[in-house]
Amino acid sequence: MDNRRDIWRQVDAAKERLIALADRVWGMPEVCYTEERSCAEHTRELRDQGFRVTENVANIPTAVMGEAGEGGPVIAILGEYDALPGLSQEAGIAEHRPIEEGGHGHGCGHNLLGSAAMLAAVGLKNWLAEQGIPGRVRYYGCPAEEGGAAKAFMVRDGAFDDVDVAISWHPNSFWEIFPPVSLANTRADFVFFGRTSHASASPHLGRSALDAVELMSVGVNYMREHMPSDARVHYAVLDTGGIAPNVVQSHARVRYSIRAGELNGMRELVERVRKIAEGAALMTETRMEMKIISAVSNLLGNRPLEETLQSMLEELGPPPFDEADREFAREIRATLSEEDRAAPWKVIGREPSDAPLADFTVPLDQPRNLMIGSTDVGDVSWAVPTVQAHAPSIAIGTPLHTWQVVAQGKSAHAHKAMVHVAKAMAGTGVAVLTDPDLLARVKADHKARTTKTPYVSPIPEGVQPPLDMSRG
Numbered sequence: 001m002d003n004r005r006d007i008w009r010q011v012d013a014a015k016e017r018l019i020a021l022a023d024r025v026w027g028m029p030e031v032c033y034t035e036e037r038s039c040a041e042h043t044r045e046l047r048d049q050g051f052r053v054t055e056n057v058a059n060i061p062t063a064v065m066g067e068a069g070e071g072g073p074v075i076a077i078l079g080e081y082d083a084l085p086g087l088s089q090e091a092g093i094a095e096h097r098p099i100e101e102g103g104h105g106h107g108c109g110h111n112l113l114g115s116a117a118m119l120a121a122v123g124l125k126n127w128l129a130e131q132g133i134p135g136r137v138r139y140y141g142c143p144a145e146e147g148g149a150a151k152a153f154m155v156r157d158g159a160f161d162d163v164d165v166a167i168s169w170h171p172n173s174f175w176e177i178f179p180p181v182s183l184a185n186t187r188a189d190f191v192f193f194g195r196t197s198h199a200s201a202s203p204h205l206g207r208s209a210l211d212a213v214e215l216m217s218v219g220v221n222y223m224r225e226h227m228p229s230d231a232r233v234h235y236a237v238l239d240t241g242g243i244a245p246n247v248v249q250s251h252a253r254v255r256y257s258i259r260a261g262e263l264n265g266m267r268e269l270v271e272r273v274r275k276i277a278e279g280a281a282l283m284t285e286t287r288m289e290m291k292i293i294s295a296v297s298n299l300l301g302n303r304p305l306e307e308t309l310q311s312m313l314e315e316l317g318p319p320p321f322d323e324a325d326r327e328f329a330r331e332i333r334a335t336l337s338e339e340d341r342a343a344p345w346k347v348i349g350r351e352p353s354d355a356p357l358a359d360f361t362v363p364l365d366q367p368r369n370l371m372i373g374s375t376d377v378g379d380v381s382w383a384v385p386t387v388q389a390h391a392p393s394i395a396i397g398t399p400l401h402t403w404q405v406v407a408q409g410k411s412a413h414a415h416k417a418m419v420h421v422a423k424a425m426a427g428t429g430v431a432v433l434t435d436p437d438l439l440a441r442v443k444a445d446h447k448a449r450t451t452k453t454p455y456v457s458p459i460p461e462g463v464q465p466p467l468d469m470s471r472g
């Protein structure tokens, strides 16, 4: 029995519908927790494909789960479908042309992420049915990756309690394992309350909440020198207190993102930022309220799973791009800076080439100079053994969160990357389902990493999914 060829055939057999799903979701970009239409599309597809569907996972209206198969180990394939604000862009062209000024766009490729994950799940479901062996596959449609930490809330709610292995991927420049390194991240709002007054006639009676936001920023900037070098702190002012300079601002709100290499370091940093906010309130005689919006953990690796996924990547090789794909990718690259084009090569420590699309497989133990963000897959990786791939749905060097990602989101090369990575994910699922020894090693690896530091949710008790976070 050649398991790999069988599962890859199943993925190919299902690809057209899932490519169509990716394109539909591209056309309805919805940001954190507002993904009603995208989630409805995923839910309908799960039903049409014959999955048993659970909606409203963890009381999140835009989270969905579909399961197939009976008994055996449970393989979870994680998908996403949230878009980003301000990145509206037409598809298939290499110039910046928004469809809707200020509109949303799939600037992180999650239209592909979700559909490829479901394609892998469909392939596994049909493979299980064909083989008639025990085993279950689940597709998790996870909203709000871009700051909403939906997976961390889903983990807290027990959605992954009986899962054996979780598999996912993310669009990127190269064909490789997603290096299991990311920053723990807490998003918190600091709201200041002051007192309005005539800023000229009675300034002494006013207490400015906006001043407090500014002083907090100064304090945080002084803290920067004295925090670990991998930590990150950034902010967005959500409420400046009004548009009139002659009215002392009685209210102001700033949202901070506070990141560190692991949870304890992050918690310490959150505490320090809170003290700075209190200091700013003290200085300005305003009142401060702190509200945690969401939080995610850093990623945990799993060596046996990474080796298994890597063997799939190597056997498949990079996606079968053709000259037309490369031509469009070259046009996109012409809109990028030299530095952008070189960036992914810097990460893997190699000399930049002119290749417009990935044409090799990055070795598993490639030394990397990582530039690190955060992801809510981190929490899943603490709860259950998790592995992710990077697949090249974008021209080499395309930075994420740009119009260039949106422009490539329905292209032939993106579709090829999507189908290819679905094969790698589904193949990894088959390996786990058919090799009890592998599953035992995967579990032992996870246990070894979590015994000394067991998982504690980074979300403080009582904090609920910030379903209204996109409404400002």
Ligand SMILES: Nc1ccc(C(=O)N[C@@H](CCC(=O)O)C(=O)O)cc1
Pocket: 145, 146, 147, 148, 149, 170, 185, 296, 373, 374, 375, 376, 400
């Ligand atoms: N493969 C990727 C995974 C996540 C991201 C990303 O941009 N994540 C957001 C989400 C942050 C979060 O979940 O806390 C970030 O880092 O700001 C980018 C590439």
